[in-house]
Amino acid sequence: MGDMRKDYLLERSVIVSTKDRKNTSSKKCPFCPGNESMTNPSMLALVAKDGMLQRLQDSDDFFVKGWCVRVFESKNPAVSISPENSYSDLPLYSEPAYGYHYIVVASSKHAETFATLDVEQWGNTLVVIQDRLRWLYTQKGVTYISIFINHGKNAGAVIDHPHVNMISFSNIPPVIEAEAEASYRILNEKGVCPMCQTINAEMGGPRQVLQTEGFVAFCPWAPSHPFEFWISPKKHATVFSKISQKEINDLSLILRSTLGGLSKHIKDLSYNLVFHLSPEKKNSRQIHWHIEIYPLTNSWSGLERGYGIFLNDSSPEKDAEILGAACRKELANLVGIE
Ligand SMILES: [Zn+2]
Ligand SMILES: [Zn+2]
Numbered sequence: 594m595g596d597m598r599k600d601y602l603l604e605r606s607v608i609v610s611t612k613d614r615k616n617t618s619s620k621k622c623p624f625c626p627g628n629e630s631m632t633n634p635s636m637l638a639l640v641a642k643d644g645m646l647q648r649l650q651d652s653d654d655f656f657v658k659g660w661c662v663r664v665f666e667s668k669n670p671a672v673s674i675s676p677e678n679s680y681s682d683l684p685l686y687s688e689p690a691y692g693y694h695y696i697v698v699a700s701s702k703h704a705e706t707f708a709t710l711d712v713e714q715w716g717n718t719l720v721v722i723q724d725r726l727r728w729l730y731t732q733k734g735v736t737y738i739s740i741f742i743n744h745g746k747n748a749g750a751v752i753d754h755p756h757v758n759m760i761s762f763s764n765i766p767p768v769i770e771a772e773a774e775a776s777y778r779i780l781n782e783k784g785v786c787p788m789c790q791t792i793n794a795e796m797g798g799p800r801q802v803l804q805t806e807g808f809v810a811f812c813p814w815a816p817s818h819p820f821e822f823w824i825s826p827k828k829h830a831t832v833f834s835k836i837s838q839k840e841i842n843d844l845s846l847i848l849r850s851t852l853g854g855l856s857k858h859i860k861d862l863s864y865n866l867v868f869h870l871s872p873e874k875k876n877s878r879q880i881h882w883h884i885e886i887y888p889l890t891n892s893w894s895g896l897e898r899g900y901g902i903f904l905n906d907s908s909p910e911k912d913a914e915i916l917g918a919a920c921r922k923e924l925a926n927l928v929g930i931e
Contacts, residue, residue, distance in 0.1 A: 595672065595690035596679045597762075604767040608671055608690045623668075624698045624754035629656035632696070633665040637724060639717055646717065661714060662721045663698045669751075670694035671760055674734070691734050692761035697721050699755045706755055707742060707848070707866070708856035712927055715845035716838075718757065723841075725759055726834045730873050735761045737769065737872050745863025747889040765872050772869065773878035788881030789829050796827070800913045803854075803920045807840055808847045812909035812916070817897075818887045819907045820859065820916060822851065825883035831871045833882045848884070850927060854920030855888060863889040
């Protein structure tokens with residue numbers, strides 16, 4: 594399967610994986626109800642019955658029907674747990690791309706998106722993500738779990754049907770490592786969590802997009818993409834896998850409202866949504882967890898790719914004003930309906 598290679602000098606990882614892409618030519622959507630046999634068997638399928646959620650799972654000869662969320666191992670995984678021996682040293686550093694790749698299908702309806710999903714269904718999806726997260730951290734060789742959504746043709750989405758990717762790694766990804774390292778340094782020097790400080794500075798300010806009871810959405814001071822925004826718990830929190838059902842409902846509301854507002858404002862929207870969570874192994878450094886959303890409205894230039902400096906043609910203050918109005922409208926509609 595794949596190799597995880599490192600840059601000659603920098604903390605930059607590349608998975609080199611040259612396997613055949615299966616299923617891509619098929620007209621049938623493998624994530625739609627009725628096509629369950631096109632995917633691996635689900636380890637968890639939520640079925641709503643009599644106002645309760647049943648937790649079921651597929652077996653070799655039986656596929657759960659009537660599910661609202663379903664999770665299974667990807668048929669085109671970026672990482673694998675099959676034994677490989679691809680270790681080598683710098684400058685040509687390589688190790689096996691070891692891990693698990695799960696797909697969480699967030700709705701039985703193909704045409705649904707994360708911006709149209711109802712709040713309860715968003716909550717069901719987050720419950721399944723939490724369940725997988727807890728299980729994955731009990732597995733050996735799992736040091737970190739990335740959770741992300743690709744939506745739209747510019748975002749790397751292969752299948753349109755709304756789904757979440759969960760990929761585990763045996764090392765902490767460079768971006769998380771850098772965030773955790775910087776957080777730790779600031780915490781040590783100043784005795785305060787930098788994200789708590791950020792939230793203090795941004796809450797109610799010109800870059801705030803939306804607030805719910807426990808969460809705030811804001812355009813960051815130095816966004817790498819137009820209309821980029823982050824969603825963070827207002828209170829210091831480092832462990833996502835332990836948040837309560839009440840917090841999940843609140844998070845679902847702000848996710849649905851902000852993505853709804855964003856997609857109303859930008860037509861034919863593509864975006865990536867990523868969870869920045871703490872590694873949940875003992876002794877690892879912690880971050881105040883949050884979610885980052887990068888709308889992909891234009892492609893990068895040589896400045897971004899070649900130098901890591903972002904040229905942004907809209908200001909986060911202006912973006913937050915526009916997004917805020919659109920998202921407040923969504924929130925009002927959602928709360929009104931409920
Ligand atoms: Zn589908
Ligand atoms: Zn904090």
